[in-house]
Amino acid sequence: MQTITSVSGRGVPVRGNDIDTDRIMPARFLRAITFDGLEKHVFEDDRKGGGTHPYNRHPFDVSSFQGASILVVNANFGCGSSREHAPQGLQRWGINAVVGESFAEIFFGNSVMIGLPCVTASPEDVRKLQDLIEKSPDTDVRVDLVAGTLVAGDLRMNVSIPPNVRDALVTGAWDTTGLLLDRYEEVETASKRLPYVSGF
Amino acid sequence: MGKTLLQKVWDLHTVRQLPTGQTQLFIGLHLVHEVTTPQAFDELRARGWTVARPDRTFATTDHIIPTKTRQRPFLDVMAEDMLASLERNVRDFGIRFAGLDDDRQGIVHVIGPELGLTQPGMTIACGDSHTSTHGAFGAVAFGIGTSQVRDVLASQCLAMEPLKVRRIRLSGTLAKGVYAKDVVLTIIQRLGVRGGTGYAYEYAGDAIERMSMDERMTICNMSIEGGARVGYVNPDETTFEYIKGRPFAPSGEAFERAKTWWRSMATDRDASFDDDVEMRAEELTPIVTWGVNPGQSIGIDGRVPSPESSGSDKQAVTDALDYMGLRPGQPIAGMKVDVAFIGSCTNSRLSDLREAARIVRGHRVAPHVKALVVPGSVAVSRAAEQEGIAEIFRAAGFEWRGAGCSMCLGMNPDKLEGNQVCAASSNRNFKGRQGSPTGRTLLMSPAMVAAAALAGEVTDVRKVVN
Numbered sequence: 107m108q109t110i111t112s113v114s115g116r117g118v119p120v121r122g123n124d125i126d127t128d129r130i131m132p133a134r135f136l137r138a139i140t141f142d143g144l145e146k147h148v149f150e151d152d153r154k155g156g157g158t159h160p161y162n163r164h165p166f167d168v169s170s171f172q173g174a175s176i177l178v179v180n181a182n183f184g185c186g187s188s189r190e191h192a193p194q195g196l197q198r199w200g201i202n203a204v205v206g207e208s209f210a211e212i213f214f215g216n217s218v219m220i221g222l223p224c225v226t227a228s229p230e231d232v233r234k235l236q237d238l239i240e241k242s243p244d245t246d247v248r249v250d251l252v253a254g255t256l257v258a259g260d261l262r263m264n265v266s267i268p269p270n271v272r273d274a275l276v277t278g279a280w281d282t283t284g285l286l287l288d289r290y291e292e293v294e295t296a297s298k299r300l301p302y303v304s305g306f
Numbered sequence: 307m308g309k310t311l312l313q314k315v316w317d318l319h320t321v322r323q324l325p326t327g328q329t330q331l332f333i334g335l336h337l338v339h340e341v342t343t344p345q346a347f348d349e350l351r352a353r354g355w356t357v358a359r360p361d362r363t364f365a366t367t368d369h370i371i372p373t374k375t376r377q378r379p380f381l382d383v384m385a386e387d388m389l390a391s392l393e394r395n396v397r398d399f400g401i402r403f404a405g406l407d408d409d410r411q412g413i414v415h416v417i418g419p420e421l422g423l424t425q426p427g428m429t430i431a432c433g434d435s436h437t438s439t440h441g442a443f444g445a446v447a448f449g450i451g452t453s454q455v456r457d458v459l460a461s462q463c464l465a466m467e468p469l470k471v472r473r474i475r476l477s478g479t480l481a482k483g484v485y486a487k488d489v490v491l492t493i494i495q496r497l498g499v500r501g502g503t504g505y506a507y508e509y510a511g512d513a514i515e516r517m518s519m520d521e522r523m524t525i526c527n528m529s530i531e532g533g534a535r536v537g538y539v540n541p542d543e544t545t546f547e548y549i550k551g552r553p554f555a556p557s558g559e560a561f562e563r564a565k566t567w568w569r570s571m572a573t574d575r576d577a578s579f580d581d582d583v584e585m586r587a588e589e590l591t592p593i594v595t596w597g598v599n600p601g602q603s604i605g606i607d608g609r610v611p612s613p614e615s616s617g618s619d620k621q622a623v624t625d626a627l628d629y630m631g632l633r634p635g636q637p638i639a640g641m642k643v644d645v646a647f648i649g650s651c652t653n654s655r656l657s658d659l660r661e662a663a664r665i666v667r668g669h670r671v672a673p674h675v676k677a678l679v680v681p682g683s684v685a686v687s688r689a690a691e692q693e694g695i696a697e698i699f700r701a702a703g704f705e706w707r708g709a710g711c712s713m714c715l716g717m718n719p720d721k722l723e724g725n726q727v728c729a730a731s732s733n734r735n736f737k738g739r740q741g742s743p744t745g746r747t748l749l750m751s752p753a754m755v756a757a758a759a760l761a762g763e764v765t766d767v768r769k770v771v772n
Contacts, residue, residue, distance in 0.1 A: 190451035216451035
């Protein structure tokens with residue numbers, strides 16, 4: 107079981123609130139029976155349309171952000187569709203952690219399930235981090251899940267993740283299926299007390 | 307102290323507290339479709355697991371199927387591959403399946419209720435965010451991702467974090483031409499697209515209590531667009547009347563016993579809520595979205611906002627207006643539309659089509675508009691044919707299609723082209739949502755879509771409805 111206690115690497119900022127999973131992974135790329143190759147289509151339509159980055163390109167197409175592993179976003183990232191293809195695509199592109207002001211619930215859960223931690227920071231800290239990475243893309247960013255801190259150059263900030271989720275990641279229990287099957291006899295017992303399972 | 311329906315269902319379905327601190331919840335009904343499950347079935351095979359409760363699992367196909375012809379193999383080889391994969395999976399794992407040639411086929415959130423699979427007091431999961439629809443019956447229904455689909459297939463359980471409950475009470479009477487869709491779009495506009503994060507929405511109040519099941523489904527369906535993963539309405543006589551006699555509903559004495567239990571699962575009078583919101587039905591008007599998320603909407607009489615007057619949303623408003631090709635302060639009424647789409651898990655049920663047909667009867671679709679009706683299920687389609695509704699649409703120049711998700715998300719051949727503007731009865735106006743990276747979506751009620759199709763532009767349905 108893989109444990110995740112910290113994530114280090116360079117950062118890539120994608121600015122904007124309410125970035126939905128249709129934008130992260132347009133639906134036409136869900137027409138497949140595996141997640142293979144999704145990294146090629148992350149933010150595909152946004153990338154074609156350019157971006158708000160100073161270089162007028164989407165950050166995922168800016169050469170200095172290639173190889174980055176920590177995505178820095180704003181509020182309600184991953185809203186909309188429950189498609190796991192969105193975090194799967196990000197992870198396959200090389201993202202190992204997401205830092206943001208807030209996350210949509212289903213996206214957050216889907217990400218944790220595949221070992222992609224999403225941590226929150228204050229809007230001000232997120233903006234500082236995005237500014238820093240844009241100015242100095244080579245800055246090493248380190249997210250420490252156990253200490254609840256993020257360090258990037260001279261910038262140091264608190265980051266949060268619900269304690270349950272943090273514990274699951276640092277103990278390697280984020281793959282829940284095994285856990286849910288662990289005491290299956292209790293599932294049987296629970297189901298038997300439900301009137302609709304026994305046909306009323 | 308009383309309990310909410312959410313608390314009762316949660317407590318009753320709790321298997322145990324996991325070492326991670328999460329709750330292991332038993333899932334009473336798992337609905338499966340072709341898009342979000344193939345990888346989950348593959349993992350089951352790889353790990354040597356079976357499907358724990360095929361008797362509590364039901365599959366259909368909806369997202370990728372063409373709506374013009376159902377002939378196999380599909381022209382789109384990837385779509386064919388996906389359906390073939392689902393057919394193999396349901397066969398290998400012994401799952402009940404309403405396939406392409408089955409009378410029960412349709413959008414998963416339309417057929418669950420139609421077949422009587424969806425019942426009060428249940429937990430329901432499906433790899434689709436609009437699973438919240440089933441909350442209309444007083445079920446607690448979660449949209450999940452593919453890894454969680456694997457969890458439910460293998461164990462019939464989910465590991466979940468507790469939710470808070472926000473009660474949204476709607477009292478009074480809706481004006482003519484104002485529908486359930488306008489109610490939920492108004493809720494999202496007022497509470498925001500992030501407002502519901504961490505909450506289940508309980509929809510209550512006399513206006514909700516008077517609503518049909520179809521209307522309640524429309525409202526619960528879009529809970530997720532307000533950030534709430536779960537939305538529900540307490541079960542009542544309307545709920546029981548709808549369920550009675552459906553193929554998977556209990557019958558005879560069992561139905562009477564079921565009713566007693568279902569009633570007991572409703573929120574207690576003295577329950578307390580984490581938040582309470584009140585709304586007056588009389589204040590509501592037909593709503594149209596002008597932007598790129600379902601919270602960016604205005605009344606049909608309104609004007610689109612200007613970035614300057616939008617405070618901290620300035621950048622988002624600028625960006626949305628630019629994408630939509632709108633000028634700040636422009637009235638939304640009169641905006642030209644290229645496509646009219648009546649369909650989706652939000653608004654493709656018989657009552658939606660009936661109301662739209664009332665507007666359309668005896669009129670013609672504007673010459674420049676491509677208009678299509680995509681019924682939510684084979685059953686809806688047949689009923690509409692029998693009632694003569696399908697013919698009303700066809701006579702007016704609408705294309706009458708087969709059941710599926712279709713142009714809501716453009717995973718099949720039904721897509722917008724270029725930067726077409728679509729008046730849509732669906733649920734999302736995200737950039738590129740309807741299959742064209744530059745396509746533009748205006749969300750509204752099905753009656754408003756019908757009115758827009760005839761006028762060729764966004765128009766106030768209250769002027770034509772009687």
